[in-house]
Amino acid sequence: MSQFPSYRGRMEYRCLGCENRYSIDELHYTCPACGGVFLLEDTTFDVLRQYSPTWWRQTFDGRAASKRTALRGVFRFYELMAPVLEEEHIVYLGEGNTPIVEASPTLVRQVGQAIAYKNDGQNPSASFKDRGMACAFSYLKRLVALHGWDEVITVCASTGDTSAAAALYAAYVGAPLTSVVLLPKGKVTAQQLAQPLGSGAHVLELPGVFDDCMKVVEYLAEQYRVALLNSKNAWRILGQESYAFEIAQWYDWDMAGKAVFVPIGNAGNITAVMSGFLKLYDLGIIEQLPQIFGVQSAHANPVFRYYAAPPEARHYAPVDVRPSVAQAAMIGNPVSFPRVRYLVERYEQQGGPGAFQVVEVTEQAIIEGMLLANRHGHIACTQGGECLAGLLRARELGLVEPDAVAILDATAHALKFADFQTMYFEGTLPPHYGITPRPELTNAPRAVLDEATKTSLSPAEYTRAAAEQVVALLGLRRR
Numbered sequence: 001m002s003q004f005p006s007y008r009g010r011m012e013y014r015c016l017g018c019e020n021r022y023s024i025d026e027l028h029y030t031c032p033a034c035g036g037v038f039l040l041e042d043t044t045f046d047v048l049r050q051y052s053p054t055w056w057r058q059t060f061d062g063r064a065a066s067k068r069t070a071l072r073g074v075f076r077f078y079e080l081m082a083p084v085l086e087e088e089h090i091v092y093l094g095e096g097n098t099p100i101v102e103a104s105p106t107l108v109r110q111v112g113q114a115i116a117y118k119n120d121g122q123n124p125s126a127s128f129k130d131r132g133m134a135c136a137f138s139y140l141k142r143l144v145a146l147h148g149w150d151e152v153i154t155v156c157a158s159t160g161d162t163s164a165a166a167a168l169y170a171a172y173v174g175a176p177l178t179s180v181v182l183l184p185k186g187k188v189t190a191q192q193l194a195q196p197l198g199s200g201a202h203v204l205e206l207p208g209v210f211d212d213c214m215k216v217v218e219y220l221a222e223q224y225r226v227a228l229l230n231s232k233n234a235w236r237i238l239g240q241e242s243y244a245f246e247i248a249q250w251y252d253w254d255m256a257g258k259a260v261f262v263p264i265g266n267a268g269n270i271t272a273v274m275s276g277f278l279k280l281y282d283l284g285i286i287e288q289l290p291q292i293f294g295v296q297s298a299h300a301n302p303v304f305r306y307y308a309a310p311p312e313a314r315h316y317a318p319v320d321v322r323p324s325v326a327q328a329a330m331i332g333n334p335v336s337f338p339r340v341r342y343l344v345e346r347y348e349q350q351g352g353p354g355a356f357q358v359v360e361v362t363e364q365a366i367i368e369g370m371l372l373a374n375r376h377g378h379i380a381c382t383q384g385g386e387c388l389a390g391l392l393r394a395r396e397l398g399l400v401e402p403d404a405v406a407i408l409d410a411t412a413h414a415l416k417f418a419d420f421q422t423m424y425f426e427g428t429l430p431p432h433y434g435i436t437p438r439p440e441l442t443n444a445p446r447a448v449l450d451e452a453t454k455t456s457l458s459p460a461e462y463t464r465a466a467a468e469q470v471v472a473l474l475g476l477r478r479r
């Protein structure tokens with residue numbers, strides 16, 4: 001069994017606005033001096049260079065088989081993530097290590113590109129948010145032990161999946177942690193609402209959209225003693241870096257000819273993916289950076305708009321979102337935008353121009369991306385569909401090498417977003433989505449007999465009558 005790592009780093013919050021640094025013994029979300037967002041930095045990271053890339057690869061590969069609880073999930077990559085936590089702080093609920101599934105040959109042929117989905121919907125609360133929560137809650141346990149706190153109220157605003165993950169981890173860790181989640185009423189799916197309710201969280205519904213709830217949560221975090229779990233909380237970003245580490249590890253640390261597609265909502269995930277690959281590159285663990293594509297819906301596209309302008313004319317402005325089937329990414333003012341801007345500069349310095357791109361896709365393309373993927377055996381959510389739409393768009397624009405392997409992020413499980421599939425199939429998507437269902441992509445259950453007929457028949461007659469109707473419907477041939 002692998003040892004728990006002995007390396008301990010010295011981590012600090014580093015403000016991307018004014019460069020001030022703060023101790024991690026306090027909870028900080030934004031810079032007290034300038035209001036900027038933080039990245040967490042290990043100031044002794046250079047020590048890690050003493051070990052060769054081969055040593056790192058072997059160490060991480062060795063841990064992949066470990067039965068040591070603290071190393072089974074995202075903390076397999078402990079030294080690169082949060083090397084200030086002790087083993088007893090680490091919470092593991094089965095997150096991370098999600099499968100990378102090659103697309104079916106038919107889908108590959110149809111699209112004309114090698115494709116693999118990384119199924120982050122196979123995390124415990126069925127989205128990638130569990131990666132970040134595992135790290136944030138492990139850090140909270142450290143703080144509770146350090147300060148002897150007897151009550152910690154965790155809060156988050158959510159488009160549905162952050163709250164599901166936060167409530168799950170809070171329920172597992174238990175006292176002194178409690179979980180409060182703020183949701184935009186009617187703008188999370190039934191499944192996403194059921195999750196925090198089932199975990200016993202305080203679920204508060206507010207009128208408006210995610211951005212409205214986020215402002216309320218920020219107000220609370222500024223004025224009251226609560227622990228904020230949105231991705232403003234930099235510990236979440238660290239945990240989510242594991243997504244990049246796992247991709248690199250799966251491809252034997254060879255990122256040449258790989259293009260990674262990530263939907264952008266609050267921009268936490270794309271931040272983490274860039275940061276993760278940059279760390280691996282920095283230590284020589286990977287010798288080439290993959291190309292990274294952020295994908296946004298035309299209905300929630302502030303990051304796309306920013307990068308669509310030539311460098312000298314770039315200007316960030318929040319947008320008012322319109323309804324999007326990629327509802328988990330329906331965010332007009334991404335909290336992590338300053339992190340994106342900071343990391344993109346580094347990513348392009350190391351990876352060359354074009355190493356980072358943002359593409360915009362239509363609502364129609366997003367939902368049809370999901371339906372197309374799932375008709376070929378995948379379990380993509382609408383945001384996973386957005387990634388396939390993003391790949392198609394990138395191909396159209398000639399931004400992706402034809403022989404590259406496209407790794408698409410199915411950020412949540414298809415079941416969480418089944419409501420949108422139903423509305424598409426039933427033709428009940430409200431017009432403001434701007435989606436017209438195509439009959440060849442719809443599907444509906446067909447009735448075989450009815451209740452009254454069943455009652456009128458004996459059990460044997462019922463079986464025969466039902467079977468005969470199935471035969472007629474499907475045109476079955478006798479053996």
Ligand SMILES: *Cc1c(COP(=O)(O)O)cnc(C)c1O
Binds near residue numbers: 128
């Ligand atoms: C949160 C979320 C996103 C958006 O990720 P950000 O980090 O906010 O950009 C995309 N898809 C799903 C399923 C999510 O839960």
Ligand SMILES: [Zn+2]
Binds near residue numbers: 016019034035036
């Ligand atoms: Zn600052």
